Amino acid sequence: MAEKKMKLDKFDIEILKVLQRDATVSMAELSQHVGLSHTPCWRRVKRMETDGVITNRVTLLDAKKLNLGVSVFIYVTLKNHDGNSLTSFENAVQDIDEIVECHTTSGDKDYLLKVIVRSIEEYEHLLKSTLTNLPLVDHLSSTFALKQVKNTTELPLNNGAVN
Incomplete structure (x- = not known):
């Protein structure tokens, strides 16, 4: 519906x-x-x-000034794709603070995660201790952001997307 x-x-x-x-x-x-x-x-x-158009009002923080300057994008492929497996994975990522975004994706990867940490060493620890142990993970592929070229929290309301 x-x-x-x-x-x-x-x-x-x-x-x-x-x-x-x-x-x-x-x-x-x-x-x-x-x-x-x-x-x-x-x-x-x-x-x-x-009506849920405005879902929340928040304060945006500067990650670099908080010593959280490493952004990692991770493609995740699961072993199984049944409803229980997907739900289990999605529930598990809710409890990991470093995962700030989780998207289901089309194609040969199942999810795209955005992780923010202090350092590459911290990411390596998170990867080994937590991410590889998420339910039914078959493969993880990490990419480090070198530089953020654009950052906006504003949705493009001028392009006819509304109405």
Whole structure:
């Protein structure tokens, strides 16, 4: 069953653009920026929160300043592909803090993980002690990011993806 898509107008999209850049903006500033009075703007934000368009408001951290400068992308292939195996693997990765993203993928690899650690040595320890012991792992292929060329938390709301 397809998930119901919410209809968004130009005000909703502008609200989302502003909140993606700064979730701490006051409602007064937000309403002024998008050209609505306070109450209608607040109602739109609350509706988008209730409908799940706005899922969370977070504080973004600088990994390098926190001594977490090594990003590793790992392709994972599992031994089995039945529902229980996939669920078992997906549940196991939830408990590993260094895994900051986990995506199912198409093609000959089953998952793509993004891991953030302090050092290559820390990654090697994580690999040997934890990642190779994840349920039903057949093969892991790691790639280290050399430099981050682009980093955005903003979804591309200008390209017609909404509505």
